[in-house]
Amino acid sequence: MHKSHSINIHEVTRIEGHGNIVINIRKGLIEELRLEIIESPRFFEAMLRGRRYDEAHHIMSRICGICAVSHTSASLKAIESAMGMEISGQSRLLRELAFCGETIQSHILHLYFLVLPDFFGFGSILPLIKQRPDIIRPGLDMKELANRITTIVGGRPVHPISLYPGGVVHIPQREELKNLRDSLKESFHLLEKTLKLFSAFPLPDFEKDREFISLKSAKGYAVYDGTPFSSKKDSIKEKTYAKKIKEYIVPHSTAKHAKTKAGTFMVGALSRLNNNFQRLRPRAGRVLGMLELKLPSSNPFANNWAQLVECFHLTEEAIGIIDRLLEMGPMPEKIAKPKGHGKGVGLVEAPRGTLCHEYTINKDGVVENANCIIPTAQNLRSIEEDLKDYVPKILGGGREKIRRGVESLVRAYDPCISCSTHLMDVRFV
Amino acid sequence: MLPLLKKPKIAFFSFTCCEGCQLMFLNCEKEFPVIVELVNIVNFREAIDEKSDDYDIAFVEGSISKKEEVKKLKKIRERAKTVVSFGACASTGGLNALKNRFPMEEVKRVVYGKNASEHKISDTLPVRPIDSIIKVDHYIHGCPVIKEDIISTLQSLILGKTPEVWNYPVCADCKMAGNICVFEKGMSCVGPVTRAGCKAICVTYGCVCWGCRGLVSDPNINAHRETLERYGLTRDSVLRNFDLYGSYRMHKNKKRL
DSSP, X not given: OOOOEEEEESSOSSSBSOEEEEEEEETTEEEEEEXXXXXXXXXXXXXXXXXXXXXXXXXXXXXXXXXXXHHHHHHHHHHHHHTTOOOOHHHHHHHHHHHHHHHHHHHHHIIIIIIHHHHHTOSSSHHHHHHOHHHHHHHHHHHHHXXXXXXXXXXXXXXXXXXXXXXXXXXXXXXHHHHHHHHHHTTHHHHHHHXXXXXXXXXXXXXXXXXXXXXXXXXXXXXXSOEEXXXXXXXXXXXXXXXXXXXXXXXXXXXXXXXXXTBOEEOSHHHHHHHHGGGOOHHHHHHHHHHXXXXXXXXXXXXXXXXXXXXXXXXXXXXXXXXXXXXHOOOOOOOOOOOOOEEEEEEEEETTEEEEEEEEEOTTSBEEEEEEEOHHHHHHHHHHXXXXXXXXXXXXXXXXXXXXXXXXHHHHTOOBHHHHSOOOOEEOO | OOOOOSSOEEEEEEOBSOSHHHHHHHTOTTTHHHHHHHSEEEEETTTOSOOOSOOSEEEEESBBOSHHHHHHHHHHHHHOSEEEEESHHHHHOOGXXXXXXXXXXHHHHHHHOTTGGGSGGGOOOOOBOGGGTSOOSEEEOSSSOOHHHHHHHHHXXXXXXOOXXXXXXXXXXXXXXXXXXXXXGTOOOOGGGBBOOSTTHHHHTTSOOOOTTOBOSSOOHHHHHHHHHHXXXXXXXXXXXXXXXXXXXXXXXXOOO
């Protein structure tokens, strides 16, 4: 049927940040399709102007509430790289542990609060809390445990306090870490229940070729550390990452779009899984097998399942990190002091994808120049391209079904729109 | 005396912010099932589809930086019986107000290039807290807010009580936490004039007080100045600390439009 539909979703719900979807279909053909990012820009470059290196991470943490540990860490890595600060093995482990907490929390929040209601035809998790507390309780408990990890390392689940230029300025107590490790070891049944719940709902059949970019490392599944890697071009040099990602202004968006020479690319859990699945820890590897997800996968809906696999992996990872921390203490230690100044780059895998902070710091320790490449900003083009191909496939279902299908696709990316608006190359004179 | 509300309708709104404070509400994992029994959440873009213009209590996160946000905020005030300013951005302007140090034209050009004024985002105003535009009934301070404050505010509002806001400086919280004063460690801190209630968590976790909860009412500026002098600290180092969360207040009277 060659129908005409006008779909105007104002402020899409159950995503982080403010965005509209506008789709006009005339006689079965898409005339217009836009993901309008309307988030109020906060101008972080202007906020950073004239601030010192020991405040920058605190300011940049506030780019986003959910991925605050990621922004703080990318910022710290850029500062430490620019100022010749080498952090200790213990500090690195503590930061990696905080990443486990943040990523698990973010994925569980996304899966239970933002995605799950769609499977039941509900507008939110609220009716499920009342009618099916048995299936929601594991999610709330896992989320609480993940937040406990971040709180033990950083002081609180949002905007960590103890991550600081040169290291980590608060050392958790051994008892805290032991109790946390015990709780993590006992938490797999919560993840098993989550797996059972989500694997009951099959993925929509939609494959579309694209480039997958993420960090990659020989030492393990790359989250805190790694070298940028493209599924189409092998590795990308860290120092030129920002140059390879070409950002461009789009009139209907307060966030820029991005592309590489290869065209459209995607970042996030699915990219990481496609590029790093050989390095998954054992349980996560088995879960991947159980899901029968063939990798590499080009189905954007598989991003939800990739997040689930990562929850297993990062729980195992967190237990391993705590073991190593307990072997070495942890001990109070001095943090590294600045040895110079100049340009520095910090790359991490935020829950939603590769995040890059790049600063120039002058001889007075003041930030002169700041550039950030945000995961969701890198995905905006991919989301639009996917919608352009997906919508024609679901046209037959009628207006409501199209609307729900569109929202599901956008939600599968787990976009973080507050983050993506927008940070660019700036030179302060 | 406030009337006792039967299952009040609650709405969450977010303006220019990082949505971290709303996330702290969702981080009340233990209390969440109980909360949804005691209140009706009728508006919460991040978590529910349902929208409603009929609500009793509005939690407003974020500062105001666009004309259309001003309009939306005024509508919220018309519709809600109670408006709660939720977090530092809404309550004091927060970090967002660092942008106010510069003229808006310069800010836009620097971020979006020389074609900035052609771009749809070009209507950016200096950042303001929400009480510069509407009357606010209660404040929850902090960047982010803390769970205990969310829970106690909700409890008070449901019971028809006025929520309590602590009005003593962070130094008291720091002493209760058993922290060594950071001035003794050669650092500079705005705790002496910042509103407590946070258990001085930033000092406990190795830093200084960053001032995110705003000034305490009637701050003892003289005592703070004396302390700084005693430790040989420069005026600049402190202004810098105040500037972080106090930029709205400090640049309010300058014409920056």
